[in-house]
Amino acid sequence: MEVTPHAVSRLRARRSARSTTSFMARGGPRGERCAGCRLRPSHCLCALRPTQVTQAGVCLLLADTEPLKPSNTGWLVADVVADTFAFSWARTEVDPDLLTLLADPQWQPFIVFPGEYVAAERVLHSVEPAGPELDGVALKRPLFVLLDATWSEARKMFRKSPYLDQFPVLSLHPERVSRYRLRRSTRDDHFCTAEVAAMCLELSGDLQAAQTLEAYLDLFTHHYLQAKQQLPPNIDSPACQRWRALSTHLPAS
Numbered sequence: 001m002e003v004t005p006h007a008v009s010r011l012r013a014r015r016s017a018r019s020t021t022s023f024m025a026r027g028g029p030r031g032e033r034c035a036g037c038r039l040r041p042s043h044c045l046c047a048l049r050p051t052q053v054t055q056a057g058v059c060l061l062l063a064d065t066e067p068l069k070p071s072n073t074g075w076l077v078a079d080v081v082a083d084t085f086a087f088s089w090a091r092t093e094v095d096p097d098l099l100t101l102l103a104d105p106q107w108q109p110f111i112v113f114p115g116e117y118v119a120a121e122r123v124l125h126s127v128e129p130a131g132p133e134l135d136g137v138a139l140k141r142p143l144f145v146l147l148d149a150t151w152s153e154a155r156k157m158f159r160k161s162p163y164l165d166q167f168p169v170l171s172l173h174p175e176r177v178s179r180y181r182l183r184r185s186t187r188d189d190h191f192c193t194a195e196v197a198a199m200c201l202e203l204s205g206d207l208q209a210a211q212t213l214e215a216y217l218d219l220f221t222h223h224y225l226q227a228k229q230q231l232p233p234n235i236d237s238p239a240c241q242r243w244r245a246l247s248t249h250l251p252a253s
């Protein structure tokens, strides 16, 4: 199935064009993946891509090789949130389009990062749910800036991006342990990018998109792991059941 490439897939295409070693090249024909969802064609989820219109937007800053990883979950954020923007991060240069986006008066950027690493006066723990206006003044839409990277890369990106310094930092206090099993992390409070985005959407009042993203992440994880073991998707798995229950309430796309 053909789906329109979103911001992360376009970034991936540009990044793999200048890649000498491909993350995708492993395994020959058995490693063949769908260009729309990166899963094996037998496990393709493209027909289900649940794109939604949200009040908030998401701006992903991806570490250099992140777009090439088949398990990158920023991709799933772009599947769900129509206003997802994606940029490659580099220490020595900034994409002018990123600076234009951050300066766009329709958006209020929030840098999503743990508050313990930031001066207290810059840290917020919630955002005003976005509405059309307050006292006749149009409210800015929240733009959640997520560093899509390993934890050590994310710390470096945060420190070495002076153009982010002027924006408030949104620090999430998740109480759940990560359900994400594709990649191990040395910190169990280091959530994957799709989980962080879902928590942000919950804060901005985009509840349906938040639930959709969580359920879609679980569904993707299930398909990914089943394909890895050369098993078909299990329609009785919790992920598939949850997806069926949720998708009957989604607007047709």
Ligand SMILES: [Zn+2]
Pocket (backbone or CB within 6 Å): 034, 035, 036, 037, 038, 039, 044, 045, 046, 047
């Ligand atoms: Zn697909």
